[in-house]
Amino acid sequence: MILVHVALLSGQTAAFRAALESTVADLRDRAREEFQVGIGSLSIGGRLLESKQNLEEVGLADGDTVHATVQQACLVSSHTARAFALIRSDGRVLTWGHPDTGGNSSRVQDQLHGVKEVQTTGRAFAAVLASGGVVCWGHEEFGGNSSKVQPLLRDVRRLCASDGAFAAILGDGRVAVWGDEYFGGQCSEAVRELSDVIDIQATERAFAALCRSGRVVTWGRSDLGGCSDSVQNQLQSVQEVISSSGAFAALLADGRVVSWGHPYFGGDSSSVSSECSELTLQSVQSVEASCGAFAAILHDGSVVTWGARYYGGDSSKVHADLHNVREVRASGRAFAAIRHDGRVVTWGDKFSGGDCGAVRHDLQDVLQIQSSQKAFAAILGSGRVLTWGEASSGGDSSSVQEELQNVRQIKGSQRAFAAICENGRVVCWGDPECGGDGRMLQEQLQDVHFQRCG
Incomplete structure (x- = not known):
């Protein structure tokens, strides 16, 4: 001893x-x-x-x-999810929202301790435990049941979710998948033999695994990014992979971007990649995606977009305002860019937050922005929160404005938001069917520590 x-x-x-x-x-x-x-x-x-x-x-x-x-508290949800999960600072998990899609975790609650990470397919949740094991709940067909691969789920380091399946990175760099086969829940022998995977990203129905060597391996529905054969010779020295609903974009070490998948969802970036185009994908610093478009921040602070026009793929109307940009966030069909001066520029579908006119005057000193499928929520330097977009999707937070003081973290589901305040309280608003009402758990949603998650 x-x-x-x-x-x-x-x-x-x-x-x-x-x-x-x-x-x-x-x-x-x-x-x-x-x-x-x-x-x-x-x-x-x-x-x-x-x-x-x-x-x-x-x-x-x-x-x-x-x-x-x-390990501080962390809110988890996604644009396709109708529920929230809160990883408490003690490693336990609280869930609320639609009970059939993960809002009810009572079946596995006694197993949810020492939780390090939670991900969601939108219809199911999966948690990584400190022991390296995985616990799932929600719709069994879409990732809520991992029994077929449970013997493999040891020393799990990270999870990634499509809209109906999960992929886990194991400690030895291998990959394990489960869920609906039409959402990437099955993979080839070549994928199972990988041993140097460091990251995985997903579209709606496909996965892309980034290997330590800088190469990328894909599986799932071929037209939504599951087949990268057409660009495989370009996928060298990949630093990061980003996904929309139906396409992937890979950021290379030299600052270029390679995209593949469905052209409508951003899988074709040729319009901004050729030397003769007015705006080119050179010296790219970071990339963000809506459901059907991509936005790249260049090293000079400007922004280049491509993909479906009605998903934010065309930013020409606000091009003059997109300078000194430090961060871009996306809802399902729109983008919001935060400039270094704390101002915000939006574009895309006006019904999904692409028009912030109603709050533009107050959008100053913005620290961070999060989104639901059709709305945005911004945390200001004062700790206040401003929202815009579809009212029923969380774009109207007037009913909880008095409670939204000194906010430190926000997360959006499909049609709702949840926020952690400095006093440890969790505040919810938006569609109750998507987690916008946490009153039944109000006593448990107290004294919460926070960290920014995704």
């Missing part, structure tokens, strides 16, 4: 007697119970400790001090 001290950044410490053959995961569980908060990771001397290794293997000695990071 050795004595191990665990220290938080806040200065709190605790001491534990532990056997050398016990694991880092065991030590983390004991720290979580002692501090009553979720523990994200443990490290010593700046070196992260692997959960599955025992204390002797990581070189811990009697009297050593291990530093722990606190």
